[in-house]
Amino acid sequence: xxxxxxxxxxxxxxxxxxxxxxxxxxxxxxxxxxxxxxxxxxxxxxxxxxxxxxxxxxxxxxxxxxxxxxxxxxxxxxxxxxxxxxxxxxxxxxxxxxxxxxxxxxxxxxxxxxxxxxxxxxxxxxxxxxxxxxxxxxxxxxxxxxxxxxxxxxxxxxxxxxxxxxxxxxxxxxxxxxxxxxxxxxxxxxxxxxxxxxxxxxxxxxxxxxxxxxxxxxxxxxxxxxxxxxxxxxxxxxxxxxxxxxxxxxxxxxxxxxxxxxxxxxxxxxxxxxxxxxxxxxxxxxxxxxxxxxxxxxxxxxxxxxxxxxxxxxxxxxxxxxxxxxxxxxxxxxxxxxxxxxxxxxxxxxxxxxxxxxxxxxxxxxxxxxxxxxxxxxxxxxxxxxxxx
Amino acid sequence: xxxxxxxxxxxxxxxxxxxxxxxxxxxxxxxxxxxxxxxxxxxxxxxxxxxxxxxxxxxxxxxxxxxxxxxxxxxxxxxxxxxxxxxxxxxxxxxxxxxxxxxxxxxxxxxxxxxxxxxxxxxxxxxxxxxxxxxxxxxxxxxxxxxxxxxxxxxxxxxxxxxxxxxxxxxxxxxxxxxxxxxxxxxxxxxxxxxxxxxxxxxxxxxxxxxxxxxxxxxxxxxxxxxxxxxxxxxxxxxxxxxxxxxxxxxxxxxxxxxxxxxxxxxxxxxxxxxxxxxxxxxxxxx
Ligand SMILES: [Zn+2]
Ligand SMILES: [Zn+2]
Numbered sequence: 198x199x200x201x202x203x204x205x206x207x208x209x210x211x212x213x214x215x216x217x218x219x220x221x222x223x224x225x226x227x228x229x230x231x232x233x234x235x236x237x238x239x240x241x242x243x244x245x246x247x248x249x250x251x252x253x254x255x256x257x258x259x260x261x262x263x264x265x266x267x268x269x270x271x272x273x274x275x276x277x278x279x280x281x282x283x284x285x286x287x288x289x290x291x292x293x294x295x296x297x298x299x300x301x302x303x304x305x306x307x308x309x310x311x312x313x314x315x316x317x318x319x320x321x322x323x324x325x326x327x328x329x330x331x332x333x334x335x336x337x338x339x340x341x342x343x344x345x346x347x348x349x350x351x352x353x354x355x356x357x358x359x360x361x362x363x364x365x366x367x368x369x370x371x372x373x374x375x376x377x378x379x380x381x382x383x384x385x386x387x388x389x390x391x392x393x394x395x396x397x398x399x400x401x402x403x404x405x406x407x408x409x410x411x412x413x414x415x416x417x418x419x420x421x422x423x424x425x426x427x428x429x430x431x432x433x434x435x436x437x438x439x440x441x442x443x444x445x446x447x448x449x450x451x452x453x454x455x456x457x458x459x460x461x462x463x464x465x466x467x468x469x470x471x472x473x474x475x476x477x478x479x480x481x482x483x484x485x486x487x488x489x490x491x492x493x494x495x496x497x498x499x500x501x502x503x504x505x506x507x508x509x510x511x512x513x514x515x516x517x518x519x520x521x522x523x524x525x526x527x528x529x530x531x532x533x534x535x536x537x538x539x540x541x542x543x544x545x546x547x548x549x550x551x552x553x554x555x556x557x558x559x560x561x562x563x564x565x566x567x568x569x570x571x572x573x574x575x576x577x578x579x580x581x582x583x584x585x586x
Numbered sequence: 587x588x589x590x591x592x593x594x595x596x597x598x599x600x601x602x603x604x605x606x607x608x609x610x611x612x613x614x615x616x617x618x619x620x621x622x623x624x625x626x627x628x629x630x631x632x633x634x635x636x637x638x639x640x641x642x643x644x645x646x647x648x649x650x651x652x653x654x655x656x657x658x659x660x661x662x663x664x665x666x667x668x669x670x671x672x673x674x675x676x677x678x679x680x681x682x683x684x685x686x687x688x689x690x691x692x693x694x695x696x697x698x699x700x701x702x703x704x705x706x707x708x709x710x711x712x713x714x715x716x717x718x719x720x721x722x723x724x725x726x727x728x729x730x731x732x733x734x735x736x737x738x739x740x741x742x743x744x745x746x747x748x749x750x751x752x753x754x755x756x757x758x759x760x761x762x763x764x765x766x767x768x769x770x771x772x773x774x775x776x777x778x779x780x781x782x783x784x785x786x787x788x789x790x791x792x793x794x795x796x797x798x799x800x801x802x803x804x805x806x807x808x809x810x811x812x813x814x815x816x817x818x819x820x821x822x823x824x825x826x827x828x829x830x831x832x833x834x835x836x837x838x839x840x841x842x843x844x845x846x847x848x849x850x851x852x853x854x855x856x857x858x859x860x861x862x863x864x865x866x867x868x869x870x871x872x873x
Contacts, residue, residue, distance in 0.1 A: 440723055440724050440725065442724055442725070442749075442750070443748050443749075445724075446745055446748040446749050447687060447690070447691065447745070452682055455680060455681070455682055456678075456680055456682075459678055459679040459680035462679050463678075463679055481695040482691055482695055483690065483691045483694050483695065484687075484691065486680075505679065505680075505681045506681070518744060518748070519740060519741075519743075519744035519747075519765075519772060519776065519777065520740075520741050520742075520744035520745050520748065521741075523739065523740040523741035523744065523763070523765075524681075524682040524741050527675075527681040527682055527739075527741060528680075528681040528682065529681065542776075544744070550778060551776055551777060551778050552778070552779070553770060553777060555740070558769075560761075560762070560769050561762070561763060561769065562762055562763075585744075585748055
């Protein structure tokens with residue numbers, strides 16, 4: 198088994214090349230539930246005009262007023278030039294001027310637009326006071342702005358043209374920081390195809406042998422730039438299973454890979470009293486936690502001190518079902534990469550039917566990075582939509 | 587943990603007024619069995635570590651310890667417990683071995699009988715796989731009720747949905763991972779959140795859920811687990827008790843397995859006796 202394993206690892210170009218010829222092949226980070234749900238949440242804010250020369254005085258009064266309570270509007274520019282805001286903002290402010298009986302002529306080079314604050318956190322009178330405690334006529338209008346920070350530069354540009362000048366600060370209020378994602382993606386970019394191909398192949402073999410659906414999984418440990426295969430499993434829901442229904446749910450490929458990692462850690466720790474346990478427990482179980490086909494492997498991880506599958510990578514030919522997605526979280530994986538999306542049963546994505554986005558939810562005590570690894574329709578088996586992968 | 591709860595020792599809350607007292611008593615009884623799974627947890631581990639047990643017996647001291655999160659469950663079919671499970675994530679180093687998985691494994695691997703007729707039939711073309719007939723088919727799960735001390739997590743809620751279950755009775759709710767109301771509602775439409783104005787249609791895999799059964803006791807178990815320092819177990823018994831315990835386990839094994847060294851994972855049929863034996867031990871540790 199060892200030599201077989203080495204061969205597969207050491208020659209990714211040969212092994213992985215066959216399936217992934219498609220130039221469209223790519224890794225794309227999954228969106229979190231927050232990112233999909235609150236993507237375009239907006240807030241109504243007061244905007245006014247101020248003379249350029251009194252900008253700093255007004256900013257001082259604004260700070261003293263402490264009106265942004267609870268709201269983080271760091272992604273929005275405080276001051277904007279007339280030329281920087283969308284047309285509808287200009288017409289709103291013109292309308293405000295008209296209602297005060299002010300003329301339409303403004304020296305736009307001598308004036309700035311000021312975003313004062315959300316209409317629920319500051320009153321019209323306060324705005325007036327902040328802009329000018331002495332001048333009686335202050336044009337104030339209200340506009341809509343994006344409530345939460347943009348998650349990409351493109352989004353910031355789009356929002357700037359639609360709402361108000363918006364800055365992309367390379368932060369992500371809805372999930373992992375973009376720099377963490379991109380660094381992690383660089384790490385896996387080189388060999389992720391190889392692992393995915395192993396996963397897909399294990400699934401195909403499982404199906405061919407009638408063990409299960411064409412769903413496969415590979416688990417990889419990555420230390421100091423070196424990656425190492427720990428487990429490969431195919432789906433085994435029909436193995437030793439004479440019944441219909443959805444098969445042996447405990448035989449899903451993800452659960453089997455997790456069990457294989459655990460079994461090999463246990464085996465490597467043995468030599469002590471624990472070995473009696475494997476010898477004595479009943480041979481029959483619904484957990485197929487040992488390799489049953491040639492494509493499958495179980496290998497102990499290098500750092501045995503760590504517990505469960507902490508920080509490991511898991512490659513899935515199909516988006517895991519809700520059960521398997523949560524199993525991945527319970528096992529403390531660090532990265533999950535899947536090939537085919539399961540729009541009706543998948544538990545990871547925040548955009549499918551279920552939209553659970555389990556890989557990154559604030560309520561759960563573990564989060565991990567997740568990618569969809571699409572390769573067009575070049576390879577992999579298409580499963581029935583109702584199947585839980 | 588929950589000062590607002592005033593339901594008393596039964597822990598039966600709200601939504602159950604329509605239930606008759608007899609019916610409630612039945613559910614509470616089964617929930618007690620689920621809790622007993624946890625209080626018996628160290629004992630259940632004993633047969634599997636029989637060698638270390640006899641070893642410690644020689645030393646005259648036994649400290650039964652566990653660092654498993656104390657969650658236990660029973661599956662009930664037509665008023666009869668057909669499967670039991672406890673959380674086994676630490677023992678197996680597998681973070682997915684929750685009580686529900688263990689219990690379903692037990693149900694689906696219970697042999698129908700050990701008669702020689704079955705054994706001869708076993709040499710079918712498939713070989714090993716059909717060595718013996720199983721007592722239950724997976725379809726039985728759809729007619730089962732689950733009693734579990736803590737609300738099933740999202741993973742187990744999905745497991746139950748995929749295998750099928752009739753109703754889930756749980757003790758404490760699980761705000762961190764709960765899949766039947768705590769975080770997601772997997773038992774309803776696989777957790778899909780209805781769109782505005784949409785009423786979710788009942789799906790064939792949906793199942794009923796009822797929480798709060800013996801809640802205080804379930805919470806107490808968890809609290810005792812989390813309070814302990816360094817993750818070590820909360821059971822330690824005196825040398826005399828350990829000898830008694832070993833003797834019981836040994837006798838159970840003899841009855842279960844005859845003189846064979848093969849050891850059954852759980853001395854199921856002796857459960858009544860074991861419960862009686864363990865309760866005094868528990869009191870001893872509390873004092
Ligand atoms: Zn699955
Ligand atoms: Zn669970």
